[in-house]
Amino acid sequence: MATQVEDKFMAMNVEAATRFRTFQPTAMTITKESSCRIFCRRFFICILLVAVVALSSIVYAVYSYASNLSDVCHTKECLRSAAAFKQNMNLQADPCEDFYSYVCGNWADDHPRPARHGAYSWYDERQTKIYRNIRIQLEANVTRSDPKPVAQAKSMYKACLSEANRERYGFTAVQSYLKEFGLPLTPTLLNRTKTSARKYKFDWISSVAKIQRKLGLNVIVGFNIEQDHQDKNRNRLTLEYHYRPDELRFPAYEWSKLKAKAHGRRPVAVRSSSQDTDESDNESAEEEEEKDGEDDEDEIDTTELAESFARVIEAINPSIDTSGMDEKMNVLAERFAEFHRSLPKPLNSEDESEPEYYTVKQLQNATDHHIKPKKSYPVWQRYLDVLFANQPDAKPSDDEQLQMTPENVEFLGKLIDVVSDQPPALIELYVWGTVASFLVDHEFNDATLEEECAQVVHKLMGLAVSYAIADKSFLERTKPRVEQMLTDIRDEFDQMVLETDWMDAYTKYASLEKSKAMKSLIGFPEWILDDQKLEEHYAGLEISPTRHLENWVTALEFMNTGWLRSWKVKNNEVWDMDPTEVNAYNIFDRNAINIPVAIIQYPFYYLGLDALNYGALGEVLGHELTHGFDNAGRHYDKFGNEKRWWSNHTLQEYDKRAQCLEEQYSSYYVPEAKAFINGTLTLGENIADNGGLREAFRAYRAYVKRNGPEPVLPGFENFSHEQLLFISFGNQYCESISPAVAKYLVEDEHSPSKYRVLGVLSNMPEFSEAFQCPSGSKMNPKKKCRVW
Numbered sequence: 001m002a003t004q005v006e007d008k009f010m011a012m013n014v015e016a017a018t019r020f021r022t023f024q025p026t027a028m029t030i031t032k033e034s035s036c037r038i039f040c041r042r043f044f045i046c047i048l049l050v051a052v053v054a055l056s057s058i059v060y061a062v063y064s065y066a067s068n069l070s071d072v073c074h075t076k077e078c079l080r081s082a083a084a085f086k087q088n089m090n091l092q093a094d095p096c097e098d099f100y101s102y103v104c105g106n107w108a109d110d111h112p113r114p115a116r117h118g119a120y121s122w123y124d125e126r127q128t129k130i131y132r133n134i135r136i137q138l139e140a141n142v143t144r145s146d147p148k149p150v151a152q153a154k155s156m157y158k159a160c161l162s163e164a165n166r167e168r169y170g171f172t173a174v175q176s177y178l179k180e181f182g183l184p185l186t187p188t189l190l191n192r193t194k195t196s197a198r199k200y201k202f203d204w205i206s207s208v209a210k211i212q213r214k215l216g217l218n219v220i221v222g223f224n225i226e227q228d229h230q231d232k233n234r235n236r237l238t239l240e241y242h243y244r245p246d247e248l249r250f251p252a253y254e255w256s257k258l259k260a261k262a263h264g265r266r267p268v269a270v271r272s273s274s275q276d277t278d279e280s281d282n283e284s285a286e287e288e289e290e291k292d293g294e295d296d297e298d299e300i301d302t303t304e305l306a307e308s309f310a311r312v313i314e315a316i317n318p319s320i321d322t323s324g325m326d327e328k329m330n331v332l333a334e335r336f337a338e339f340h341r342s343l344p345k346p347l348n349s350e351d352e353s354e355p356e357y358y359t360v361k362q363l364q365n366a367t368d369h370h371i372k373p374k375k376s377y378p379v380w381q382r383y384l385d386v387l388f389a390n391q392p393d394a395k396p397s398d399d400e401q402l403q404m405t406p407e408n409v410e411f412l413g414k415l416i417d418v419v420s421d422q423p424p425a426l427i428e429l430y431v432w433g434t435v436a437s438f439l440v441d442h443e444f445n446d447a448t449l450e451e452e453c454a455q456v457v458h459k460l461m462g463l464a465v466s467y468a469i470a471d472k473s474f475l476e477r478t479k480p481r482v483e484q485m486l487t488d489i490r491d492e493f494d495q496m497v498l499e500t501d502w503m504d505a506y507t508k509y510a511s512l513e514k515s516k517a518m519k520s521l522i523g524f525p526e527w528i529l530d531d532q533k534l535e536e537h538y539a540g541l542e543i544s545p546t547r548h549l550e551n552w553v554t555a556l557e558f559m560n561t562g563w564l565r566s567w568k569v570k571n572n573e574v575w576d577m578d579p580t581e582v583n584a585y586n587i588f589d590r591n592a593i594n595i596p597v598a599i600i601q602y603p604f605y606y607l608g609l610d611a612l613n614y615g616a617l618g619e620v621l622g623h624e625l626t627h628g629f630d631n632a633g634r635h636y637d638k639f640g641n642e643k644r645w646w647s648n649h650t651l652q653e654y655d656k657r658a659q660c661l662e663e664q665y666s667s668y669y670v671p672e673a674k675a676f677i678n679g680t681l682t683l684g685e686n687i688a689d690n691g692g693l694r695e696a697f698r699a700y701r702a703y704v705k706r707n708g709p710e711p712v713l714p715g716f717e718n719f720s721h722e723q724l725l726f727i728s729f730g731n732q733y734c735e736s737i738s739p740a741v742a743k744y745l746v747e748d749e750h751s752p753s754k755y756r757v758l759g760v761l762s763n764m765p766e767f768s769e770a771f772q773c774p775s776g777s778k779m780n781p782k783k784k785c786r787v788w
C-alpha cells in the first residue's frame with residue numbers, strides 16, 4: 001500500500017509540472033483579459049497542487065503510523081504478558097549461558113513465597129487463585145437456581161466454618177464411628193498390662209474392612225481396584241501389602257507433608273498407570289509411590305507420637321484429662337512404633353513382576369502356606385465379605401480372580417505371619433491410633449479455616465465445586481482452540497515419527513496409530529453443566545448444615561461406595577483429576593490425556609499471542625502426548641494394554657537415545673540439594689519435556705504458515721516470535737524454593753524446574769538459532785540429545 005500512495009503522489013507532480021510548462025510558453029501572446037484568466041487559472045492550480053501534496057503527505061503519514069501500530073499487540077492479554085515477562089526477567093543474564101536466570105531471574109522478587117509453601121511456582125500461585133475462587137463461590141448464599149449438589153457444597157462449607165458446632169458435635173461423631181468399627185473410645189492397652197492384653201479379643205479383620213468400606217482408608221491391608229492387565233475392558237480387585245506413612249497422620253504425616261510441599265503440584269506432573277480412583281486423599285499417586293519406597297526417614301518419633309495420642313484421646317473423650325498421663329502416653333507411643341516396625345518393609349514396585357490371577361481361596365492357601373507351621377489364619381474372604389456387605393450387587397463371586405503379583409502375594413503372607421503373632425490389644429492400638437487420628441485430625445493443616453474448609457469441600461464434592469468455575473463460554477470458545485492446538489501438536493509428533501531414521505516401518509505405523517487413538521479430556525466433563533445429571537451424580541448424598549464431621553465421613557463414604565460399586569463397570573471417560581487442579585495427566589492404561597480447565601489459564605494460556613500460548617500450554621499438551629511414548633508409556637499400546645509392540649532393533653535405537661538424555665541430566669549438579677539429578681529417575685519426564693517443546697515449536701511454525709505472522713509484543717519489538725515462544729516456555733517454570741525442601745528436589749520424577757528449562761533448550765538447535773548462541777556456549781553445547 002505504501003508504494004501505491006507514493007507512486008500516485010509522484011504522478012500528480014509530474015502531471016502538474018507538465019501542465020505548468022505547457023502553459024508558460026503561450027502566456028506571452030495572450031490578451032489582457034485572457035492573461036487574467038490564465039493567471040487565475042494558474043493560481044488556482046498552484047493552490048490545488050499544494051493542497052493535494054499536503055493532503056497526500058498527511059494521508060501517507062497517518063497510514064504509516066497506523067500500519068506500524070497494528071503490528072504491535074495492545075490487547076489486555078498482550079500487555080499483561082509483556083509486563084510480567086519484563087518484571088520477571090533478568091536482562092543482565094546471558095540467555096546463551098543460563099536461560100532460566102534470564103527469564104526467571106527476578107521472579108521470586110515479584111512473587112513472594114508464602115511461608116507455608118516449601119516450593120512456590122506459577123502452578124502454586126494459580127492453584128491458590130482457583131481455591132480463592134472456589135471459596136468465593138462457596139461463601140455465596142444459596143440461590144434458587146443452584147442445583148442441589150451446589151447448594152449442598154455451600155452447606156458443607158458453612159458447617160465446616162462453624163467452630164462452635166464442630167466442637168459441640170465432633171467428639172460424639174468420632175465416638176460413634178469408632179463403635180461402628182468395633183473399636184473402644186480409648187485404646188485397650190491404656191489400662192491393661194501386657195499379660196491381660198493377650199487374653200483380649202479383637203476382630204481386626206472386620207475392623208479394617210469396615211474402615212476401608214466407610215472411609216476408603218487402608219489400614220494394615222491395602223485394597224484397590226485395577227484394570228485387568230490383559231483385558232482393558234474389565235477391572236480386577238487387588239489386595240496389597242499396604243503401608244503408607246502419610247496415612248498414619250502422626251509424625252510421619254508431618255514429615256510427608258513437608259515432602260509433599262517440595263513435590264506437591266509439580267508442573268505437568270503425573271503419569272498414572274493405574275486406575276487410582278481412591279480420591280480420599282488429594283495427594284498425587286507419584287508422591288504416594290515415592291513414600292512407599294522410604295523406610296528410614298519416616299521412622300516414628302515417639303515423643304511426638306505420645307503427644308498426638310494425648311491430644312486425640314482428649315478430643316474423643318472430653319472427660320479425660322491426659323496431663324498427668326505422660327508415662328502412659330509414652331508406653332502407647334512405644335508400642336505403636338513397635339508394631340509399625342514389626343511390619344515387613346514395603347515392596348519396591350520395580351521388583352514386582354507381571355500380575356497374575358488368584359482366587360481368594362488360592363490367596364488364602366498361599367498365606368497359610370507362608371505362616372506354617374501355624375494353623376490356618378482365614379483373612380481374605382472375611383475381609384471381602386465385610387467390605388462388600390452393603391453392596392450385594394458388587395460382591396465378588398467365590399471364584400472371582402484377584403489380580404496380584406506373586407511378590408505381593410508373598411508379602412501378604414509375611415504380613416499375616418507377623419500380625420497373627422501380635423497380641424490383639426496391640427493390633428487394636430495400631431488400628432485405633434490410625435483411624436482415630438485420621439478422624440480427629442482430618443482437617444489438620446496450617447491453612448486458615450476458610451481455606452481449609454474450601455479445600456475439604458473441594459476434595460469431597462469436586463464436581464459440584466467445579467460447576468462454579470465451569471462455564472459454557474469455555475466450551476464454545478476456548479476448548480475448540482485448545483483442541484486445534486492439540487491437533488497441530490499431534491500432527492507434528494506424527495511428522496517427527498515419520499522423519500526418524502531409527503524406527504522401522506512397523507513401529508512407526510503403530511506409533512502413529514497410538515497417537516491417533518489417544519483420547520483427550522480437556523477442561524471439565526461437559527455433563528456437570530447439566531443440572532439434572534449433576535444431581536443424579538450426587539443422588540443419595542445427604543449433607544447437614546451443622547454437622548461437619550458427619551458431612552465429611554458421609555461424603556467420603558459416598559465416594560467410596562460409588563467406587564466399590566463401579567468395579568464391574570468399565571468407563572473410559574473417567575476423569576482421574578479434578579477439573580480444578582493446575583496440572584495435566586497422561587493415563588497410560590487408557591491411552592488418554594487429561595488437561596483440566598484449571599491449567600488453561602494465564603500464564604499457560606490467554607497470553608495474548610499464540611507464540612506465547614504454544615510455548616506454554618502447547619508445551620504442556622506436547623509433554624503429555626509424548627509421555628505416551630516415553631520409557632514407561634511406550635509399553636502401552638493404542639488400547640492402553642501393556643504389550644510389546646516395538647521391534648528389537650527400534651527399541652535398541654530408542655534406548656541409545658534415551659541413554660544420551662540420562663547422561664545429560666545426570667551431569668547436572670543441583671547446589672541447593674547438594675546432589676546430582678538422577679537421570680534414570682527423571683528420564684520419562686525429560687523425554688516428555690524435550691519432545692513436548694519441539695512439537696509445540698513446530699506446531700507454532702505450522703500455525704503461522706496457516707494464519708500469517710502475528711503482531712509483536714509491546715516492549716519486545718526486537719524479539720522474534722520464536723524467541724517469545726522460548727521465553728514463555730521458560731516463564732511457566734519460574735519458582736522459588738525454600739532451603740528446607742531443597743534437598744528433596746532431586747528425589748522427584750521431574751527434574752528441578754531450572755534444569756527442565758536448561759536441559760530442553762540446550763538440546764534444541766532452534767533455540768540457539770533464535771538467540772544466536774555461539775556453538776559451545778552453555779545453551780548450545782556441541783552434543784545434543786534427542787529421542788523425539
Ligand SMILES: [Zn+2]
Binds near residue numbers: 269271685
Ligand atoms: Zn510429565
